[in-house]
Amino acid sequence: MNSTVVTYLSQSKELTLATEWLTKALGFNASSLVAFIVFAVVCLIVVGVMSTIGGLGTYAERKISADLQMRVGPNRVGPYGILQFLADGVKMILKEDIIPSGADRFTFILAPFLCLIGVFATLAVVPFSSGFMLADLNVGIFYLLGMASLVGVGVFLGGYASNSKWSMLGGMRGASQIISYEIPATITIISIVLLAGGLSMGTLIGGQGGMPQQWYLFHNPFSFIGFFIFFIASLAETNRAPFDLPEAESELVSGYHTEYSGMRFGLFALAEYIEVFVVCGVATALFLGGYKVPFDLGTGSILVEKLGMDEMLAKNLGQILEIGSFFTKTLGLYYVVIWVRWTLPRLRVDQLMTLCWKYLTPIAIFNLLGCAVWMYAFDGKSIYSLLFESVASVAGHH
Numbered sequence: 306m307n308s309t310v311v312t313y314l315s316q317s318k319e320l321t322l323a324t325e326w327l328t329k330a331l332g333f334n335a336s337s338l339v340a341f342i343v344f345a346v347v348c349l350i351v352v353g354v355m356s357t358i359g360g361l362g363t364y365a366e367r368k369i370s371a372d373l374q375m376r377v378g379p380n381r382v383g384p385y386g387i388l389q390f391l392a393d394g395v396k397m398i399l400k401e402d403i404i405p406s407g408a409d410r411f412t413f414i415l416a417p418f419l420c421l422i423g424v425f426a427t428l429a430v431v432p433f434s435s436g437f438m439l440a441d442l443n444v445g446i447f448y449l450l451g452m453a454s455l456v457g458v459g460v461f462l463g464g465y466a467s468n469s470k471w472s473m474l475g476g477m478r479g480a481s482q483i484i485s486y487e488i489p490a491t492i493t494i495i496s497i498v499l500l501a502g503g504l505s506m507g508t509l510i511g512g513q514g515g516m517p518q519q520w521y522l523f524h525n526p527f528s529f530i531g532f533f534i535f536f537i538a539s540l541a542e543t544n545r546a547p548f549d550l551p552e553a554e555s556e557l558v559s560g561y562h563t564e565y566s567g568m569r570f571g572l573f574a575l576a577e578y579i580e581v582f583v584v585c586g587v588a589t590a591l592f593l594g595g596y597k598v599p600f601d602l603g604t605g606s607i608l609v610e611k612l613g614m615d616e617m618l619a620k621n622l623g624q625i626l627e628i629g630s631f632f633t634k635t636l637g638l639y640y641v642v643i644w645v646r647w648t649l650p651r652l653r654v655d656q657l658m659t660l661c662w663k664y665l666t667p668i669a670i671f672n673l674l675g676c677a678v679w680m681y682a683f684d685g686k687s688i689y690s691l692l693f694e695s696v697a698s699v700a701g702h703h
Contacts, residue, residue: 310347311340313436313624317617348439351428355579360390362578362639369640370647393571400567407468408564416463417565417572423455424579431586432506434596434627436620445506446494449587450487453542456580457483460544460551463573464561475560478654479551483542485661490538492669493531496676497521497591500528500685510595515630518689522592525688527675532592534669536638539584541657543577546646550654585638586631593634596627 314320320339327335364379364387371378379386404413429452430445432438442448457480464476498504500521501512513520521528541548552560562573589595652660683691 309441310437310439311344314343315340316620344439351439352425355425355428355582356575358582359575359578360394361387362581363393363574364390365639366578366643366646369643373644373647397568397571402567402569403564405468405564409466409468412462412466413564414569416459416466417562417569417576419459419462420456420576421459421572423452423459424576424583426452426455427580427583430506431583432510432590432595433631434624435507436624437628438506441505441507444504446498446504446509446587449583450491450494453580453583454483454487456576457542459576460561463565464551467561467564469564471557471559472561472563475551475553475557475563479544479561482544482548482550482657485658486538486541486548486665489534489661489665489669490542492666492673493535493538494591496531496669496673497528499673499676499680500524506590506595510590510597513594513597515594515597515599517594518687519597520592520594523687523689525676525679527672527679528592530668531672531676532588534665534672535588535591538661538665539588540642540645541661543580543584543642545577545581545642547649547652548657549646549651550657553651555651581642582635582639585635585642588638589631589634594630596631598626598630 320343324336324339327339331338367389368378368386370376379389382388382392404410427449429439430442430449432441460479460483461476464472464474464479467473467476497509501509503509517523522532523529540546544551551557552562554560557563562570565573686694
């Protein structure tokens, strides 16, 4: 497996020729310079694509909610209203940027950027395919958790800096909620790390296969329950309903971003919708086999051997299929996140904390111990392996 996008692209003949030409032209080894340029260009592409997905998330939110409530939804700007998010972006850019006179100016300006930086930083380790990952860190999942914590800081600072009681209450709710639900989410992640034997995203996906019975979701009963704990905790961490207490309009006007206007408000919304995609992508990587496809085309070996296809072309086709697999699973979860928002009523604050501390956290700890016992008792084999390999071995003996 190619650990990063630079490693993968460096195998192409065109990039090798470009590196050789630059080396001759500049008079020194230009491989590091070329690698930096490729990495920078891919980073810009990823940020652009994710920003577009975040914008389209607002469109999907309105269209899906309209469908659930038997309404039409956006239908004026572009075909089926699909360009509505661009119209909203233009409107926010043109709106007056207001900073309340009593606000902490520096912190008020910093808060939305902290949210956006925290979300964009997590994209470095999101595994889109075996050859399309910006950085396959050996502590990738912990890096992701650390960077995602910046969003909680941004939410709190946005409420604190506004000098508004409504915003302050929303910021305090956001901070307590994000910190609380990080605990069951992290414990659940550790249980999957235990199954995979590593912290890098490549290792976490490498222990799974393309077929559902090879996913960690169905590895054992504890990992199956763990998926739902992680998903519920992720909803709370991203301030999504039924856990949208930090921006409860019925109680707090608009919550932590009440005093924000124009593009600063837009940055908070963009960060939220990109973060939803990231947590759905992480759930896909941890539990649903990540970018794995049901047939082995990651290296393109089948296409090369059976059809005589060019090796690099076969690898590129394999990467496209893996990216398609990752996005299909992730966007499927994205739909469920929106579906849940428009189905379940908002919880009270006390119910929110009760769910975390009295139910999810103890169950997550139980699951972690359960996974450890399972790994020891069954030598790391999944339920499917135990059932069908045992049956096959018995049949072979007879």
